[in-house]
Amino acid sequence: MRIPDHLTCLLRNLYAGQKATVRTGLGTTDCFQIGKGVPQGCILSPCLFNLYAEYIMRNAGLEEAQAGIKIAGRNLNNLRYADDTTLMAESEEELKSLLMKVKEESEKVGLKLSIQKMKIMASGPITSWEIDGESVETVSDFILGGSKITADGDCSHEIKRRLLLGRKVMTNLDSILKRRDVTLPTKVRLVKAMVFPVVMYGCESWTIKKAEH
Incomplete structure (x- = not known):
């Protein structure tokens, strides 16, 4: 990603040794160590997630992949907005290949795809999908970008x-x-x-x- 070392060091030091408490109706819990994530409401969170997403997509090789849909002479196989990602392909096999690449690269950096939220839409007949033993819902429409x-x-x-x-x-x-x-x-x-x-x-x-x- 070619991120300068001093910025990486600053971010690492910023989040190192984070602690938090949880406030409930019965009071406040003892401090506990935060192993993953950023503080609630952290303004860096969206930026850091975008870096994660870009890193995953690059390592998955989506830019170089032949799978996708040709639009105005350009090959498009993914659309992203915040933590929503849409993968596109002309065949079921190509789509599965793209999805598995993204899944593998996501797991390498500690992120997991939500199978429950995942949807598949096809313009023709499609077989039922299972990922890690969980069925993926097939839909005839969905909301993308509003x-x-x-x-x-x-x-x-x-x-x-x-x-x-x-x-x-x-x-x-x-x-x-x-x-x-x-x-x-x-x-x-x-x-x-x-x-x-x-x-x-x-x-x-x-x-x-x-x-x-």
């Missing part, structure tokens, strides 16, 4: 979902929008600022049918 992705690529479900979410925001604003002491321009600004972004989120990637126009 948008609903479906196996058939149909955007109508996401469009309907966005309209419903926008309607909820309108309901929450109902008492303000009905007030006579609030001017019409102010109400328009409120709708544009609070409703439009919710309804139109991710619309750049929608494929709209005639019925939805």
Whole structure:
């Protein structure tokens, strides 16, 4: 990763010998040593996790792997946001290969994949998966980056979902929008600022049918 030695040393010293207590309704526990992790609310936590994730993906060889989906001439096999990772491949065998590489490299640095939270979505028939004796759930849709992705690529479900979410925001604003002491321009600004972004989120990637126009 080419991280300067002095930064590595600073981080190691920062977290060395950490101790904590737990406060309950009955009082506070005795101090105990923290073997892994960072203090609760530590502002370095997201940055350190991103370094971990990048290290794992590089060691897993995902950048050089042939498995993936070609988009605009570029091979993509993983999408990441915080601790959520989506692996993509054109075949079941390729996907399994990518997943096992990530799993192995994660375990080397003390991280474990959550099989319970893992989902598989395929555009065609797929066999049942088991990892370490645990079944992996197969789904026809899931939420990625706040948008609903479906196996058939149909955007109508996401469009309907966005309209419903926008309607909820309108309901929450109902008492303000009905007030006579609030001017019409102010109400328009409120709708544009609070409703439009919710309804139109991710619309750049929608494929709209005639019925939805």
